Amino acid sequence: MSHPRSLRFLPALALTACISGPGTPDNPLPARPPVELAPPAGDAWHRHAVFYEVFVRSFQDSNGDGKGDLPGLISRLDYLNDGDPNTTTDLGVDALWLMPVFDSPSYHGYDVVDYERIHPDYGTVEDFERLCAEAHRRGMRVILDLVINHSSSQHPWFVESASSRTSAKRDWYQWSDTDLAWAPPWDLFSRGSTWHKLNGAYYYGVFWSGMPDLNLRTAAVSEEVKRIASFWLGKGADGFRLDAARYLIETSGGLVGQADTPETHAFWKEFAAHVRSVKPDAVLVGENWTTTPTIATYYGSTAQVPGGDELQLNFNFPLAEELLKAARTGDGSGVTLKLAEMRTRYPVGVADAPFLTNHDHVRVATQLGGNTGQLATAASLLLTLQGSPFLYYGEEVGLANGTSNNDEAKRTPMVWDASAGAGFTTGTPWFSFSPGRESAQVAAQSNAPGSLLSRYRGLIRARHASEALDRGGLRLLTSTEGRAPTLAFLRTWGEERVLVVHNLTGGTETAGPFALEGESAEVLFAAPSAGSLVRGDSGWSVTLPAHATGIWRLR
Structure with missing residues (x-):
C-alpha cells in the first residue's frame, strides 16, 4: 500500500568459476565456497510463476467512464496470456495480482468498507468470477490484494465499534482512554502518534486516522478474516497478496512492539493453515518492506510445509534496490552480495519473489531516465533470477511516472496505442497519462524486434522453455568481491544446465572464462549483436555488446 516505509546447497556439479581473488600468486587465499541457492521445494504452481501486477483502475476502461474495470481487464487477457504456448504475441505471464478491488471510498482501495463487494467502479462479484474463469481458461491464476491489517474508518465494523464503549464490536479495534503516543515504527523520532482521538477515546491506526487497525487478537475478527478469505477462494481466487504483513498485531510502542511481533507470525501460521485447508494450492504473498534477515522470517518453518508454513512468497525489496542499481551504474556487485546474504538467511527451499518496482515506487523508466x-538490463536481470518474478503493469513498455509527486503518478493509465484515449478509454481518463506515451505504448512496440516489450516477451518465453530457468537452482559465477561489470550465473535443474551472462555496462565486455562442463551451447536468448559463447582451454567465454544478455543451455 502507500505509506511511509521507511539452504541446502545444490549437489556438487564438478564446475567452478574462474575468477580472481585478492590473494597473491605465492600466498593465495583459500577459495571461497561458491554462492549457491537451492531450487524452490515442491511443485506448486506459484513457486516458478511470472506474476503481473494490475491496478484495475488504470488498465482498461470498458464503459467510457475513464476508469478501468474488470470487464476491461477481461478484454485484455489475450495480451497477457492467450493460452496458446505456440504464439509469440502475448506477454506469457502465469498469474495476475489485482490491487484492491473491494468497495472503498478511495481511488486506491486500501481502506475497505465492504470485503465482499467489488468496488462499483470496477464491476461486480460476477465480473470477478468471469475474470477468474477466463484467466484459468488461458492457464493464468488470479490473486487478490487482501488488506486485513486495517479497514476504512467508514467500515460498518468501525462505525459500530466507535459508537459506544459497550459496543459488541468495541474490541474489533484497539481503544485507549489516553493517547499512548506511539511513534510510527518506521519513524521512531516522529512526533506523530499512531493513536487517534474519536468520541472521547483513542483508537490505533498505524498508517493514518482513516485506516484503523483491526484487532486480530479478538477471536471474532480472526475468524471473520478467515471467512472472507474462504469467500473469495470460493469465487475463483488463487491466493492473496497480503498488505502490510509486518504490522498485524501490536503489543507495545516502538519498533519491537509494532512490527514483526511473535503474535503476528503466529497469526500468519494460523491463517496460512486455514487457506491450505480451503484451497491447498492457493498462494500467500507477503509485503514485508524491510531487511533480508527479517523478510526471511516470514516464510516460517519448512519442517512440515515445503516452502514454509507462513507466507510462501515474500517480496524481495532489498534485491529490487540492487537490481535497479546494477542497471543504472553498470556494476552488479550489490546483486552478488545480496544473493550471498540470501543464501545464508533464507530457509532452504523457499521461493523468492523478485521484482523491480511496484505501485509504491517511482517507476523503473523514470528511475533509469x-x-x-x-531498461533492457533491468528486465533481463529480473527474468533470469530464480523464484517467482513480479512485473508491474506498463513496466514492459517503459511506462514512466506521471508529472506530479503523488502516488497517483505511479499508477497512471496504461497506454495501448496512439489514439486520444490511448486505447485505455473513450472518455476522459481518471488521471492524466504519463509523458512519453508516443513510444511507451503497446502498439508501437508489439512488432518491433528490438523493443522493450519484445525483450520481456522473449525472456518470459525463454524462461518457460527451460526448467532450469523456470524453477531451478542458481550458482553464482561472478565474484562477490570488487566491481562486477558483468553478472554470470548457472541455473540448474536435474541434468539441465543453463548459463546466463549479463553485460551491465554501456560498452562491450567479455565475461569468463567459466570452467563449466559441456561440449556445445544452445542459444535460448541472445541479442542479435551478441557474440558467440566460445569454449577454450580454460572454459567458456563470451563478448557481449552494451546491455546485452546471453542465455545458453550447455550440453
Whole structure:
C-alpha cells in the first residue's frame, strides 16, 4: 500500500568459476565456497510463476467512464496470456495480482468498507468470477490484494465499534482512554502518534486516522478474516497478496512492539493453515518492506510445509534496490552480495519473489531516465533470477511516472496505442497519462524486434522453455568481491544446465572464462549483436555488446 516505509546447497556439479581473488600468486587465499541457492521445494504452481501486477483502475476502461474495470481487464487477457504456448504475441505471464478491488471510498482501495463487494467502479462479484474463469481458461491464476491489517474508518465494523464503549464490536479495534503516543515504527523520532482521538477515546491506526487497525487478537475478527478469505477462494481466487504483513498485531510502542511481533507470525501460521485447508494450492504473498534477515522470517518453518508454513512468497525489496542499481551504474556487485546474504538467511527451499518496482515506487523508466539499454538490463536481470518474478503493469513498455509527486503518478493509465484515449478509454481518463506515451505504448512496440516489450516477451518465453530457468537452482559465477561489470550465473535443474551472462555496462565486455562442463551451447536468448559463447582451454567465454544478455543451455 502507500505509506511511509521507511539452504541446502545444490549437489556438487564438478564446475567452478574462474575468477580472481585478492590473494597473491605465492600466498593465495583459500577459495571461497561458491554462492549457491537451492531450487524452490515442491511443485506448486506459484513457486516458478511470472506474476503481473494490475491496478484495475488504470488498465482498461470498458464503459467510457475513464476508469478501468474488470470487464476491461477481461478484454485484455489475450495480451497477457492467450493460452496458446505456440504464439509469440502475448506477454506469457502465469498469474495476475489485482490491487484492491473491494468497495472503498478511495481511488486506491486500501481502506475497505465492504470485503465482499467489488468496488462499483470496477464491476461486480460476477465480473470477478468471469475474470477468474477466463484467466484459468488461458492457464493464468488470479490473486487478490487482501488488506486485513486495517479497514476504512467508514467500515460498518468501525462505525459500530466507535459508537459506544459497550459496543459488541468495541474490541474489533484497539481503544485507549489516553493517547499512548506511539511513534510510527518506521519513524521512531516522529512526533506523530499512531493513536487517534474519536468520541472521547483513542483508537490505533498505524498508517493514518482513516485506516484503523483491526484487532486480530479478538477471536471474532480472526475468524471473520478467515471467512472472507474462504469467500473469495470460493469465487475463483488463487491466493492473496497480503498488505502490510509486518504490522498485524501490536503489543507495545516502538519498533519491537509494532512490527514483526511473535503474535503476528503466529497469526500468519494460523491463517496460512486455514487457506491450505480451503484451497491447498492457493498462494500467500507477503509485503514485508524491510531487511533480508527479517523478510526471511516470514516464510516460517519448512519442517512440515515445503516452502514454509507462513507466507510462501515474500517480496524481495532489498534485491529490487540492487537490481535497479546494477542497471543504472553498470556494476552488479550489490546483486552478488545480496544473493550471498540470501543464501545464508533464507530457509532452504523457499521461493523468492523478485521484482523491480511496484505501485509504491517511482517507476523503473523514470528511475533509469528512460535509458533503453538500462531498461533492457533491468528486465533481463529480473527474468533470469530464480523464484517467482513480479512485473508491474506498463513496466514492459517503459511506462514512466506521471508529472506530479503523488502516488497517483505511479499508477497512471496504461497506454495501448496512439489514439486520444490511448486505447485505455473513450472518455476522459481518471488521471492524466504519463509523458512519453508516443513510444511507451503497446502498439508501437508489439512488432518491433528490438523493443522493450519484445525483450520481456522473449525472456518470459525463454524462461518457460527451460526448467532450469523456470524453477531451478542458481550458482553464482561472478565474484562477490570488487566491481562486477558483468553478472554470470548457472541455473540448474536435474541434468539441465543453463548459463546466463549479463553485460551491465554501456560498452562491450567479455565475461569468463567459466570452467563449466559441456561440449556445445544452445542459444535460448541472445541479442542479435551478441557474440558467440566460445569454449577454450580454460572454459567458456563470451563478448557481449552494451546491455546485452546471453542465455545458453550447455550440453
